[in-house]
Amino acid sequence: MGRKQKLDWLSEIEIEDLLEKDTALIANKVGLDVLIKLWEYLPSFNLYISTIPITKAKMRYIERFYDGGNAKQIATRLGISERTFYRLLSTLRKERRARSNARREGGRPPARKRAE
Secondary structure, three states: OOOOOOOHHHHHOOOHHHOOHHHHHHHHHHOHHHHHHHHHHOOOOOOOOOOHHHHHHHHHHHHHHOOOOOHHHHHHHHOOOHHHHHHHHHHHHHHHHHHHHHHHOOOOOOOOOOOO
16 A cells, blocks of 8 residues: 555644535544544545444354343343344354364364355
8 A cells, every 4th residue: 555645734624514425424423533544544445344243243242141041131232133143143053063063074164154
């Protein structure tokens, strides 16, 4: 990537009225300072922010903290429905079985599927 462009001068003027669509959304949701940092480090970069890592993190949280009786509490903590909790738990169990079967057969465990 190229050199970082210095944009600290933007804080010396009003630019909110110049923002459009995504730039306005970023400034409104996380702050103008974050938008300026994105411009400095990633100018003209098309950015898609996937939620797949968040779903994987939820699965990791479930795997770590689920004790068999606290599904509702975990679902509430993660901001998901109980149905989604059990769907993620089912995915975790299927992946665990597939890895276990692959180890037993001496093969390589299958790659983890993309979670929704």
